[in-house]
Structures are given as structure tokens and as C-alpha cells.
Amino acid sequence: MGILNIAFFIVLGDLIGGISQSTNIDSTRAIINDMALRTTYISIGAFFSSFLGKVLLGIATHSIALKTKRLYFASVIKQEIGYFDCTSSGKIIKSLSEDVARLSGVIEFDVMNIMIAVGQIVSGFILSMVTSYKIGLLGFTSIPIMVLLVITSSLFISFLSRGSTLQSTKSVSTVNEVVTSIRTVKSMAGEKKEVMRYNQEIRSTSTFDFVSALLYSTCCSLIVFFIWGSTSLAMHYAGVMLQVGSMSINDIIWIWGFVSITVQGLQNLLYYIPEVLRIQNIIPPIINVVYRKPLISHSGGVNPDSLTGHIQFKNVKFTYPSRPNVVVLNNFCIDMMPGQSTALVGQSGSGKSTVIGLLQKWYQSDAGRITIDGIDLETIDPACIHKHIGIVSQEPTLFARTISENITYVVDNINHNTRQELTRQGASEETIQNKMIVVSQQMIEDAARTANAHDFITLLPLGYETVLSQNVSLSGGQKQRIAIARAILQNPNILLLDEATSALDTKSESLVQDALEKLMVGRTTIIIAHRLSTIQKCDKIIVMKSGVVIEQGSHDDLVNKEDGHYRGLVAKQAAFTKRDDVTMTSERTDLFTYSEVDELSEVEISSEPGSACGTPEMRSYLMKDCKMSEPNVNSDPGTPDPANYLIHKTFKKKFDAQKNQLDHNKVEPVGEDQQDVKDPKVHSFLEIFKYFGCDVLFFPLMLLGSICTGAIPILTMFIFGRITNKIVPSRNRDGNLVPFPPGYSYSTAITEEVMYLVYLAICGCIATFAYYFFSELLCSRISYRINKAMFKSIVRQEIGYFDILKSGRLLSIFGKDVHHVKVGLSRHLSNITRNASQFLIGVIIAMITSWQMTLVMVSVSLVTTFTTVFVMQKFISYFQKKYSTQIDNGMIIASEILSSIRTVRSMSGEDREIERYAVSCRLAMKYACGFTTCASILFGVGMFCIWAATALVVYYGGILLAQGELKAAAMTQVTSNMVVAIFSMSLAMMELDALFKAIASSKELLKIIKRKPQLSLGNKTIEGGMRGEIEFNNVCFSYPTRPGAKILKKFSLKIDKGQHVALVGESGCGKSTITGLLERFYDTNRGNIKIDGVNIREINLDWLHRNIAIVTQEPVLFATSIKNNITYALSGETSMEQIQQAAKAANAHDFIMSLPNNYDTVIGERGVSLSGGQKQRIAIARAIIQNAAILLLDEATSALDTESEYLVQSALDTLMNGRTTIIIAHRMSTIRNCDTIVVIKNGRVEEMGNHEGLMDREGEYCKLVHKQIEN
Known part of the structure; x- marks a missing residue:
């Protein structure tokens, strides 16, 4: 594409030169026809070069970007766990989102424009030297100065860019940390503190950007001055050579065209170099991670068929990579026999969890050996270890997939890894199938029943197919039971239990403990538990302190040891717990009983916007079906009544039948985020511009600089036209040449015009500084403004907002979408403005010179251009939306896996997660190819039409010139101006899809920025300070993501100042919901909560949380x-x-x-x-x-x-x-x-009183206590 303008100037030179020497009309017309035909060939070349250049580079760009994402993600999650201790997830996420988006943008836009500019420079320089090496050398005397300035400024920019990148990484880490910990942030009124911290981090980035912009804009303005100054010198000498007859008119036109196009190429090169320089600091870290070899390989090594579980730690010494000076294990020695259960006991931080981490090859010991069945742990394939080791941790991690997929997660990973290994070995499909572990739905349900999870799972909206994303709120006990079911289904030889039942209620713990004890039979089991009563049956108890074993033996042996450490712990715990060291209990049901449904007034049912229960159809179904049967008053409270069960099943059936129309309770798969129904609509680009681009001072200056910079090349063509007018004789009406008067000096005439080039050089210097400086500065300010507004808006949203919008999606918006907007509304918009101003000024000058030729050119080019832009936007918007969805899916996957890397590693899920991420990348590539191909075809067609119109103008202008109705100067001015205008239009069109991306991304940003929290902030504070009187009045509540499942049902409770109240009940009965409502994470559906007599909705949120x-x-x-x-x-x-x-x-x-x-x-x-x-x-x-x-x-x-x-x-x-x-x-x-113990069941107060009173009542609380004593 860069050579086309050079080729056209050759045609133009031949046309002007031929016509000036032509002696008759026939020869003139022959020259015109030949030149028009050659221009038509250029238009054909324009189509193929534009289409192929854009489509090939576009596809290559997305292929490189997505392959980089895949390789980076694959390498990251294969790193040892110690790598994640020392590397923030924010840095990793930034590399996957913003850095790769910048890399993609640089390759697609900057590299392509640099290639075009290089084509212009190389071809223009060579042809200039061929035409006249003397003038060529004079024209390019500024190149050494330019190289020196570019190298010097590049070094400084590279240094400043490193600082900017470091600060940017910190800010992304802050966003990630705050979003994933939003409940803690809000509960401690930390929003303002986090906003201040984030603003400080992005302000530091802006400082680096300001200095970089000032430095580079100064450099570029000096370069422009020297370029045009040397061009003026070259044209002056060309006039001298023409005067003495050493050059022809053709040569003058050619040399001017070659030099001016080369100069334009040099200017364009300067426009796109800065971003290329900036990304040189983000590429090496990505490459380093891609090629980084993990200190602990995730695959490879000995792969025994089975492990019996004989585990030995021999003089093991260990320190964490993030704390190399703190010895966690010191000469640690233990011997665990196969099939034995071993408990690790000791203070927090004594090294118990470290033992489990080392056993799973999360870390490598500094000294000593760890063996399993006599095989050195370091030589065993990690996949084999994780296959034979099951784990249930204190804080269980579940994934945003169905409950079935969570339960089968380990087994699915084992099957995936087995298939990969056998495929590499060339095994047949039959052999592979025989090696697969077959898991039926019945096996999944049996594992869930054993873990006491089946009942609550079946009551979820879609049962085992319910997706456990943020849209589904499970209690800690429910999550832990699913994790236990996962371990049960895995059926491992070695079992690791790290406080496995700590979050379970009494009934669940009793059942699950029995299940775990059965599971432990014949397996080597390591148990970490602070409650010594749960480990008394262990074959061996190891007491740890400061990373060493201080005692070991059975419970009886250690208890009978005089002055023993374990004996002291048992005595202390016994004294502390007195006689009631037990856990609470029972199981919850979400069934709607006759009386409960009858209580659902229309206000309650429709209280949540979008609730499925809120529709007339569902309300009638619910009420109708519930009245079909009366409740069984004689049934046991803990057993679901058959009538109630029928009601639940009928309601669920009706719900499922209409789930396509009433989809608000449906949990979407990964990537299909539910959007807030109240998100604001964005109607026009003006609104986007108002929020992100409008800067009273800098934006007008950037536009002025862009317009002036764009005007310089057109004005030089205008001066060239005046030069042509003074060296090419005109024709009269008869078509005869009118010679110059005797003694006419070409040198003097050209020198007079060259002085205007000197003035333009000075103006160009000032305009270029304004263009670069304010463009870069505006980019930085837009980025600062967007990030500041986004973060402030996000932290002020209610918790329910984060239940719906995934954290990975938010991080993707902060990376990809913010980048698109800031470069789109600054650099790309300034480039479009510059190129558009070149086109418009060129058209204006051409209209003044010859309105006939200009009208032909403009009418054809504008129609084709606007048609192309309209169609391009439609196609790009469609494919871009699909592409963005897949990119967001990838970010959601990456965010989830990075936050759960220990669980993924323990369950050997790396390869399967890499494949999931790769699938999203492949789908993104599919849509990227779609919009790139469409945009390239339309771009090529647009360029063909513009150059074809140019051929028409050449033909028509040649006729006017031959007939004497147009002077050669006018012909030169119109054609040269239009060539520059055409080239500017092509550059503008190339950047339009970037602007479309910015507009699309802006709409997503505005949805967040303009969104108003659904909770009022409140404006009251309590005089004299908060006393602490709390009152719940008939509170009804259901989570926004599950409006059909009522958590609290007319809950009432009064707590006096200074009173200590305990909430007791089953997992999921609503205890944590009560504290969440008290902190006002959510508003009640009905009823109210008062503190010191003031409605909690009226109290200032910050004051409340403090x-x-x-x-x-x-x-x-x-x-x-x-x-x-x-x-x-x-x-x-x-x-x-x-x-x-x-x-x-x-x-x-x-x-x-x-x-x-x-x-x-x-x-x-x-x-x-x-x-x-x-x-x-x-x-x-x-x-x-x-x-x-x-x-x-x-x-x-x-x-x-x-x-x-x-x-x-x-x-x-x-x-x-x-x-x-x-x-x-x-x-x-x-x-x-x-003072008061409140027993909660099914969202209501079942009974309340003090311990002695409730025991005397022999009600639900008494049953729980006796159940604990039995346990």
C-alpha cells in the first residue's frame, strides 16, 4: 500500500511532462488514456494489497495474541505453588488481558502502518536517488539527526514505560484483591480507603505517562522541523538544476513526489513508534513465563500402578520460597504405615498443613527425603500422586460448574490425563476406553448421600445440574459436604483431611464422620484437627511444635504420659469445653409447605424484580398446587412431608416447563453473564465522548494539533502546485503552449515558493508537538478517568451485584475494554482526525482549484467510503461481540483457576483446565477471522473504488488540460492533493475498526459507571454513638439470585444492648444471612431491621460498618x-x-x-x-x-x-x-x-432462651445437645 502513492506520482509526472511536451490534441489524448489506464491498474493493486495486507496481518495478529494467551496460561498453571506465593494474580491477569490486548493492537494497527511507512520510505528513497542522487541526499540529510533523536528518546521512554507498567500491575492487583474480597471490604467500610489506594496507584502511572509524552513529543517536533527543512533545501537545489538544464520537468515532479511521500512515511513512522517502544517492556515478562521451567514438574517420573500408602519423612527441612529465612520444618521425621490413620496436632503455624503440601508436591523440601512405598517422592509422577491422594481441606474450593461436575472433578481429570498419555503412546480407542473410570449418575448420588449432601442438592433449582457460580449461594457446610462427596467418589489410597468436618452441623458431622471412618478403612489417612475428640481413634497422633515432632503415639499412650504436651492439650481443651464440646445440627429443607405458601402475599412473591415467582402464571401455579394437599401435622419435623414433597416437585416441574420464558432463576454457564436489568442504555457516541473524551483543555488542543498536522502535507502539495505552475507552460483555448517570457528564472521562481516550505516546517514543528503531547496526555487522562470512575462505581455497588457479575468478567473489562477505549478515543481518534483533516483540506483546496475534477472524485469516494463504513460497522459489531464474549470466558476461567490453583494442582486438573481455556481461545479465533475477513474485503473494495475514482479524475482532468480549460498547476494541485487525501482516507479507514471497538467497549464501561447501587446509602447516624440494640421485625428474605428460595420467613428477634446472642441451626438455615442483613449487604424483601430504634436503611452505611x-x-x-x-x-x-x-x-x-x-x-x-x-x-x-x-x-x-x-x-x-x-x-x-440462644429452623425462630432453660424445655436445642453427647 505504501508504494501505490509512489507509483501514482510516476504516473502524474509522466502525465504532466507528456502533456507539456505534446504538440497536438491526439497525442495528448493518447497520453491521458494511457495514464488513466495505468491508474486503473493501481486501483486493482490497491484492492489486493489492501485486502491481503489487512486480512493476513489481522488474522496473524489474533493468532499471535490468542496463542500467546494459551501458552502463557498453560505455562503459568504448570508452575510450582511457590511461584504463586511470590507472584500476584493481578500481574498474571494483567498479562492475560491488558498486555495481550496492547500487543494485539500494536501488531494490527501500529505494525501495519509502520510497514506501510517503511514501504513509502524505502521506495521513495531509492527512486529519489535514482532520479537525482544529489537532490535525494539533500532531501534526506535530516535522517541521521532523526535516528539520533529517536534512539535517545527511545531509551528514556523504555525506562519510563517500565515504571508505568509496574504501577499498572499494582493497580490491577488491587482491583483483583478488592473484587474477590468485596464482602470484607464493605463490612469494614474500606471502600474509601481502597479508592484512595487505587487512585494513588493509577496517578503514579499517569506521572510516568506525562513525562514520556513530553519527551517524545519534543523529539518528534524537532524531527518534523528537520525533515521539512531538508526538503526545502532539496527543492531549492532542484530549481537550480532545472535552470541549468540538468533536470527535466518530469524529474522535478518525480523528485518532489518521491521526497514528499518519503517525508510523509517518516512522519507516519513517528506516529506509531511510541506504542511499539512501550510494549517492549511487557513482552519479555510474558516470554520469560512461557519458557520458564517449573522447579517442580507437573508431569513425568515414576508411575506405579498403585500406592499402598507407606509414607516417610526423613530429616526434612523446609522454608517457604516467600519466607526463606523462616524454617517451617526442621529435621522433621515421621513414619506412617499403610492403612493407618495419623493425626497431626499442634499450634497454628507449627507446620501441619506444610506436611500436607509437601506430600502433594506443592513444594520441594530443602533437605531430607520424603518417600511413599519406599519411592522418593521427587521421582514420582505428580499425576500419579494426585490420583492416589484425596483431600478435603478446611476451606473447600468448588468450581463454577454443575454439582455433578464438581463431584466428578478428580475422576474426570484422571480420565483426561489417562487419555492423553495413552494417545501419546499410540493406544487404540478400545484400550483407552478400558482404562477409563466409568462414573454413573447413581455413583455420584451415592457419594453425595454418604456425604449427607443429596437432600439439599435435590432442592436446588436444577438439582445436580445446578451450576455453582456466584449465582448460587451455598453455606460453608454445604460446600464442605460436596468436597467430601468428591473425595468419596475418588476412592483414593491416601486420604488427607484438613479440618474436613469443621464447617458441618451436628447431624451432618455425625453422618459424614461415619462415612469418613468407613472411607478411612484400609487407607493411609492423615488428619489435621484442632478438636482432639475427633482424633482419639487414630492409630498414631503426632504432636508438632515449631516444625519438629515432640511427641507421637496413640491417644491412650500420650494421655497417660506424665507432663506430656498432648496430655496438657487434652486437659486444657476438656477444661475449656467443660462438658459440651459438640457441634450443632440438623438438615434444612427449602420445601414450600401449605402454610408457608399461604403466607406468601402478592407483595412478598413479587418483591424481587425478575423473580420467576413474580409472574401471574407462576403465582397461580404455586398457589393452586399448594392447595391440593394439607400439611401432615403428625410428621416428624426433620422428615419432609410427602404432601410437601409433592408440592415441591410440582412447583419445580411447572418452573422447569417455563424456564425458557422465566429464566431469572437459571444459572448461566461460564461466560454468559446475567446482565443487570436496570443497566443504563447508551444511545450515542456523544454520550461516550462526554464521559471519556471530553477534556475542556486538552481535547481541543489535541484536535487542533491533529488538524494542523494533517494540514501540513496538503499545504505542501498546494505549494508544489504553485511550483508546477511556475515551471510548466500553460495552454491557450486552442490547445497551444504559452511559453514563459525571455529571461525567466526557474531557480528564482522555485526559491520564492520554497520559503513557504520553511514556514510550514516551523508550523509543523509546533503542530506536531501539540498533536503528540496532547494525544498521549489525553490517552493517559482518559485511562485515569475511566479506571477511577470504574473502580469507584464497582466498590459502591451492593453485594448482590457481585453475586451476578463474575470477578473474571470485571477484570477483563478493566484490562481489555479500558485499553480499547483509552487508545480509541485518544491515539486512534487523533489519527483519524489528522487523516480526516488532510482529506477535507485537500478537498477544499481541490474544489477551489477545479471544482469539476474534485466533484467527480469526492462524489465517488464519499459514497463508497460511507457505504463501506456502514457495512463494516455492522459486521464488526456482530463478530466483535461474539469475540469479546469468548475472551471474557477465557478471563473467567483464568481468574477462577488462579484463585483455586492449589485445589487444581491437588486434583491434577492442569491439563484439563488448559484445554478448557484453549477452547475459548479457539472460538475467539473463529470470530476474529470472521470480522477480520469482512473488514478486509470491505476495506479492499473501498480502496479500489477510491483509486478507480482517481483514474476517472486523471482521465477527465487530462481532457480539461488538453482543451486548455485547466492549467497544469491546477491539474497537479488537484491530483496530488487528492492522492494525499486518498492515502489519508485509507489510513483513517484502517483505524475505524479500532474506534468501533472503543465505542463497543465504552458501552460496557458505561453500564458499570452509570449504574446506581440498589441499596440506598442512608444519611443518619445515631446521636451519642451506637448502643447496640437490635430488632428484626417479621423479616422475609431471599437472595436476588434465587428469589424463589426463601431463606428467612417472618423472622423476628430482639437483642438488647450488651446482650450476647447465639444463633444455632443447621447449615444453610439462615444464620450467616442474618449477619449479612445486619451489615446491610442486602435489603430485606419484607419487614425491617432496627438498630437503637432506627431503621437500618436510614443509617449511613459507612458509619454502620465502622x-x-x-x-x-x-x-x-x-x-x-x-x-x-x-x-x-x-x-x-x-x-x-x-x-x-x-x-x-x-x-x-x-x-x-x-x-x-x-x-x-x-x-x-x-x-x-x-x-x-x-x-x-x-x-x-x-x-x-x-x-x-x-x-x-x-x-x-x-x-x-x-x-x-x-x-x-x-x-x-x-x-x-x-x-x-x-x-x-x-x-x-x-x-x-x-444470654440468649436462638434456634433457627427453616428461616424462623424455632425456640430461644438461655442454655439451662432450653435444656429443661427438651425441645430442638435439647435434641442437638444430646446428639452431640452421643457423637
Whole structure:
């Protein structure tokens, strides 16, 4: 494409030169016809070069980008776990989204334009030297200066770009951390703090961008001045040579065309070099990861058919890669015999979970050996290890797939890996099928029944086919039961149980414990448990302290050991729990009974927008079917009544029959995000421009710079026309040449015009600075404005919003869509403006010179151009939407896997996850090929039509010239201006699809930015401070994602100031929902909640959260220092003494001081460098220092060892004094002294009172206590 303009100037030179020397009309017409035909050939060349150039480079671009994504993702998830301890997931996600999008954009737009510019420069330089090497050398004297300036500025830009990339990575990590921990952020009123932190990070990026823009714009403006200055010198010398007869008129026209096109190529080269320089800092890290060899390979090694489970640790020493100075295991030695159960006991942080991690080859020991069946662990294929080792962890991880797929996850991975290995070996399909593990639906359901999960699964909207995304809210106990079912189905030889039943209620724990004990028979089992009562039956108990074994033996042996450490733990726990160390219980049902449905008023049923129950059809079905049978009052409360079961099945059947029309309860597969029905609509580009592009100062200056920069080449062509007018004799009406007067000086005439080129060089210098500087500055400001507005909008949204919109989708928007908008509305828009101004100014000058020729050209080119643009937008919008969906799918997959990498590794799921990601990339490639091909065809057709119109103009202009109705200067001006205008139009068209991407992405961004939270912020605070009186009045609630499943049903409860209230009930009965409503994560469907007599909806949210402290079952910490984590909920400055006092009260001070940087130790994402107990103690210290009026404890001590629990419980008892406290716990020891114990069942208060009163009543609570005693 870059050579076409050069070819046309050759044609133009021959045309003008031929006509100036022609002696008759016939020869003139022959020349015109020949030139028009040659221009037609150029138009054909334009079609093929435009189409092939765009389609080949476009497909290559997307292929490179998607292959880079695949290779990067595949390499990342194969890295050892230690890699993730030291690498933030934000950095990985940024590389997969924003960095690859930048790389793709540079290849597709910048590289293509650079190739065109290089074509112009090379061909123009060669032809200039061939035509006249003297003038060519003069014209290019500025090239050495330009090279020197470019190299110097490139070094500085590269340095600044590294700083910008580092800050950008930090900001992406912040987004990822906040979005995935949004409940913790909101519960501690951390929104403003996070917004300030994020704004500071992106502001730092903007500083680097500003300096880079200033430097490069100065460099480019100087280059433009020197380029046009040397061009002026060359044209002056050309006039001298023409005067002495050393050059012909043809040569003058050619040399001008070659030099000007080369200069234009040099300018265009400058426009696209900066982004190429910037991405040189993002490519090496990606390549380094792709080629990085994991320290622990995920495949390869010895692959024994079976492992009996004889495990030995021999003098093992280990330190975590992120904390190399802290020895976690020191000369650690244990011997576990096949089929034996071994319990690991010790303080939090003593190394228990590290043992499990080493056994799964997450890490490599620093010294010593680990063997299984006498085989060195390092030599065994990790896939084989994970095949034979099953694990149920304290914080179970489930994936955004169906429940069936979650239960069969390990088995499916084993089958996938087996198929891959046998396929590599060339095995037949029959052999492969014989090696597969066949899993039936009955086997899945049996595993779920054994884990006591079948009943609640069948009550979910789609049963076992329910997708467990954010759209489905499961309690901790429900999630843990599915994880246990997964381990049961795997049927491993070695079983690892890390607090496997910690989140289960009494009934579930009893049943599941029996199931696990059956599963443990004949298997080597390692158990980590803080509750010593659950490990008494173990064959061996190993007591650990500071990474060494201090005692081991059976329970009886250790208990009878005088002054033994284990004996002391047992005695302490027995004294602490007194007589009731048990867990709570029963099973929940979501069935709608006759009385419950009868209570559903129209207001309740339709309270949620979009609820399936809210339609008249579903309401009538529900009410009609529920009235078909009366409830069985004599049935056992824990057993579903047959009539109720019939009601549930009938309702579900009716629901399923209309699920295509009433799809709000349907859980979408990965990638098909449910969009908020109240998302704002975006009507026009003006609205997008208003939000992102409108800058009162910089945007007009950028436009002015773009217009002036675009005007320079056209004005030079205008000057060239004037030069032509002074060197080519005109013709009269008769067609005869009118010679110049005697003594006419070509040199003087050309020099007069060349002075205008000098003036243009000065103007071009100023215009180029404005163009570059304000374009880059605006790009940075748009990026800052978008990111700031996006993040601020996201953190203020209600929790229900995050239940629907996946975190991976949000991260993809922050990466890909923000990048498209910022470059589209700055660089691409400025380039389009520059090229459009060239076209318009060229047309205006051409119209003034010869309106006939210009009208022909413009009428044809504009019609074809606008038709092309219209059709292009339709095709690109369709394919781009499909493409974006698949890219978002990939980001959702990547985000999920990165956040669950330990689970994926333990279950050998890397290869299958890589294949899932590759599928989304292949589908994205399919749609990328679609819109690239369509855009390329239309682009080629548009270029053909424009050049064909040029051929028509040449033919028509030649006729006017031959007839004397048009001067040669006018002919030159019109054709040369239109050539530059055509080329500018082609460049503008090339960038239009980037602008379309920006517009499409802008609409997605505006949906988020303009979205108003569904919860009002409230504006009241309670005079004199919060006292802590709480009242629930007839509260009805269902989650927005499951409006048909009522969690709370006319729930009422009054809590007095300073009262300690325990919530007791089955997993999923609504205990955590009550605390969520109290923190106002959601609004009630009906009824109200009051604090100190004020409706909670009227209280300011920030003030509310600052007065409620919470410690949850799964504490969330941030990737900052321990000091900052402890003070996270505070808004002001806190002294170090206060921080240490809180840590000491939470029994965290000692282990904090043992860390390398004490309280300044950065603990990694989600506190990855700490054990579960250590994290929970930090969370407790955070609650202690908050000093709130209301305290919420949701299994606050569940992850603590006996020693720590005793000390922390004492600290909590002190903290609870004088504070209203709501406690959720399965263990009776933590609630028996509460003022009031509330038993919740089916979303209602079943009974309430103190411990003694409820025991005397012999109701539901009494049954639970007796059940625990039996256990």
C-alpha cells in the first residue's frame, strides 16, 4: 500500500511532462488514456494489497495474541505453588488481558502502518536517488539527526514505560484483591480507603505517562522541523538544476513526489513508534513465563500402578520460597504405615498443613527425603500422586460448574490425563476406553448421600445440574459436604483431611464422620484437627511444635504420659469445653409447605424484580398446587412431608416447563453473564465522548494539533502546485503552449515558493508537538478517568451485584475494554482526525482549484467510503461481540483457576483446565477471522473504488488540460492533493475498526459507571454513638439470585444492648444471612431491621460498618503488611502500641514477631504466607482494635488450635463485655454462656432462651445437645 502513492506520482509526472511536451490534441489524448489506464491498474493493486495486507496481518495478529494467551496460561498453571506465593494474580491477569490486548493492537494497527511507512520510505528513497542522487541526499540529510533523536528518546521512554507498567500491575492487583474480597471490604467500610489506594496507584502511572509524552513529543517536533527543512533545501537545489538544464520537468515532479511521500512515511513512522517502544517492556515478562521451567514438574517420573500408602519423612527441612529465612520444618521425621490413620496436632503455624503440601508436591523440601512405598517422592509422577491422594481441606474450593461436575472433578481429570498419555503412546480407542473410570449418575448420588449432601442438592433449582457460580449461594457446610462427596467418589489410597468436618452441623458431622471412618478403612489417612475428640481413634497422633515432632503415639499412650504436651492439650481443651464440646445440627429443607405458601402475599412473591415467582402464571401455579394437599401435622419435623414433597416437585416441574420464558432463576454457564436489568442504555457516541473524551483543555488542543498536522502535507502539495505552475507552460483555448517570457528564472521562481516550505516546517514543528503531547496526555487522562470512575462505581455497588457479575468478567473489562477505549478515543481518534483533516483540506483546496475534477472524485469516494463504513460497522459489531464474549470466558476461567490453583494442582486438573481455556481461545479465533475477513474485503473494495475514482479524475482532468480549460498547476494541485487525501482516507479507514471497538467497549464501561447501587446509602447516624440494640421485625428474605428460595420467613428477634446472642441451626438455615442483613449487604424483601430504634436503611452505611466488627469462618486478609491488615477497619492513625496490644489479646504477637519484618511483613494475597489459624488470629486482632459497639463472630475460633483457642476465647470474652454480640458456632462450648440462644429452623425462630432453660424445655436445642453427647 505504501508504494501505490509512489507509483501514482510516476504516473502524474509522466502525465504532466507528456502533456507539456505534446504538440497536438491526439497525442495528448493518447497520453491521458494511457495514464488513466495505468491508474486503473493501481486501483486493482490497491484492492489486493489492501485486502491481503489487512486480512493476513489481522488474522496473524489474533493468532499471535490468542496463542500467546494459551501458552502463557498453560505455562503459568504448570508452575510450582511457590511461584504463586511470590507472584500476584493481578500481574498474571494483567498479562492475560491488558498486555495481550496492547500487543494485539500494536501488531494490527501500529505494525501495519509502520510497514506501510517503511514501504513509502524505502521506495521513495531509492527512486529519489535514482532520479537525482544529489537532490535525494539533500532531501534526506535530516535522517541521521532523526535516528539520533529517536534512539535517545527511545531509551528514556523504555525506562519510563517500565515504571508505568509496574504501577499498572499494582493497580490491577488491587482491583483483583478488592473484587474477590468485596464482602470484607464493605463490612469494614474500606471502600474509601481502597479508592484512595487505587487512585494513588493509577496517578503514579499517569506521572510516568506525562513525562514520556513530553519527551517524545519534543523529539518528534524537532524531527518534523528537520525533515521539512531538508526538503526545502532539496527543492531549492532542484530549481537550480532545472535552470541549468540538468533536470527535466518530469524529474522535478518525480523528485518532489518521491521526497514528499518519503517525508510523509517518516512522519507516519513517528506516529506509531511510541506504542511499539512501550510494549517492549511487557513482552519479555510474558516470554520469560512461557519458557520458564517449573522447579517442580507437573508431569513425568515414576508411575506405579498403585500406592499402598507407606509414607516417610526423613530429616526434612523446609522454608517457604516467600519466607526463606523462616524454617517451617526442621529435621522433621515421621513414619506412617499403610492403612493407618495419623493425626497431626499442634499450634497454628507449627507446620501441619506444610506436611500436607509437601506430600502433594506443592513444594520441594530443602533437605531430607520424603518417600511413599519406599519411592522418593521427587521421582514420582505428580499425576500419579494426585490420583492416589484425596483431600478435603478446611476451606473447600468448588468450581463454577454443575454439582455433578464438581463431584466428578478428580475422576474426570484422571480420565483426561489417562487419555492423553495413552494417545501419546499410540493406544487404540478400545484400550483407552478400558482404562477409563466409568462414573454413573447413581455413583455420584451415592457419594453425595454418604456425604449427607443429596437432600439439599435435590432442592436446588436444577438439582445436580445446578451450576455453582456466584449465582448460587451455598453455606460453608454445604460446600464442605460436596468436597467430601468428591473425595468419596475418588476412592483414593491416601486420604488427607484438613479440618474436613469443621464447617458441618451436628447431624451432618455425625453422618459424614461415619462415612469418613468407613472411607478411612484400609487407607493411609492423615488428619489435621484442632478438636482432639475427633482424633482419639487414630492409630498414631503426632504432636508438632515449631516444625519438629515432640511427641507421637496413640491417644491412650500420650494421655497417660506424665507432663506430656498432648496430655496438657487434652486437659486444657476438656477444661475449656467443660462438658459440651459438640457441634450443632440438623438438615434444612427449602420445601414450600401449605402454610408457608399461604403466607406468601402478592407483595412478598413479587418483591424481587425478575423473580420467576413474580409472574401471574407462576403465582397461580404455586398457589393452586399448594392447595391440593394439607400439611401432615403428625410428621416428624426433620422428615419432609410427602404432601410437601409433592408440592415441591410440582412447583419445580411447572418452573422447569417455563424456564425458557422465566429464566431469572437459571444459572448461566461460564461466560454468559446475567446482565443487570436496570443497566443504563447508551444511545450515542456523544454520550461516550462526554464521559471519556471530553477534556475542556486538552481535547481541543489535541484536535487542533491533529488538524494542523494533517494540514501540513496538503499545504505542501498546494505549494508544489504553485511550483508546477511556475515551471510548466500553460495552454491557450486552442490547445497551444504559452511559453514563459525571455529571461525567466526557474531557480528564482522555485526559491520564492520554497520559503513557504520553511514556514510550514516551523508550523509543523509546533503542530506536531501539540498533536503528540496532547494525544498521549489525553490517552493517559482518559485511562485515569475511566479506571477511577470504574473502580469507584464497582466498590459502591451492593453485594448482590457481585453475586451476578463474575470477578473474571470485571477484570477483563478493566484490562481489555479500558485499553480499547483509552487508545480509541485518544491515539486512534487523533489519527483519524489528522487523516480526516488532510482529506477535507485537500478537498477544499481541490474544489477551489477545479471544482469539476474534485466533484467527480469526492462524489465517488464519499459514497463508497460511507457505504463501506456502514457495512463494516455492522459486521464488526456482530463478530466483535461474539469475540469479546469468548475472551471474557477465557478471563473467567483464568481468574477462577488462579484463585483455586492449589485445589487444581491437588486434583491434577492442569491439563484439563488448559484445554478448557484453549477452547475459548479457539472460538475467539473463529470470530476474529470472521470480522477480520469482512473488514478486509470491505476495506479492499473501498480502496479500489477510491483509486478507480482517481483514474476517472486523471482521465477527465487530462481532457480539461488538453482543451486548455485547466492549467497544469491546477491539474497537479488537484491530483496530488487528492492522492494525499486518498492515502489519508485509507489510513483513517484502517483505524475505524479500532474506534468501533472503543465505542463497543465504552458501552460496557458505561453500564458499570452509570449504574446506581440498589441499596440506598442512608444519611443518619445515631446521636451519642451506637448502643447496640437490635430488632428484626417479621423479616422475609431471599437472595436476588434465587428469589424463589426463601431463606428467612417472618423472622423476628430482639437483642438488647450488651446482650450476647447465639444463633444455632443447621447449615444453610439462615444464620450467616442474618449477619449479612445486619451489615446491610442486602435489603430485606419484607419487614425491617432496627438498630437503637432506627431503621437500618436510614443509617449511613459507612458509619454502620465502622460500628460493627466481624470475624468470619474464612477470614480474608489483604496483600499488605500485618500492621495495615490489623488497622484496616480504622479510618484514623493508630499507634504501634495499640496494634501490639490487639495482637497480644488475639494471641498473634508472638508469631508476628517471629516473622522477618515483624508487623511490617507483607503476607501476600489473601494472607497466603500464613496458616489458617494465624490468619484468623490477625482477623480477631482486627476486630479487637476496631472497638465496635456490635460484634459478629461467625465461627471465630474454628481454625485455632487448643492453646490458641483458649487464649483467644478469653480475649473475645473480654472484648464482648459491654458489647452486643451475635455468635454463630457449631460448637456448644463457645455459646453455652450466652444470654440468649436462638434456634433457627427453616428461616424462623424455632425456640430461644438461655442454655439451662432450653435444656429443661427438651425441645430442638435439647435434641442437638444430646446428639452431640452421643457423637
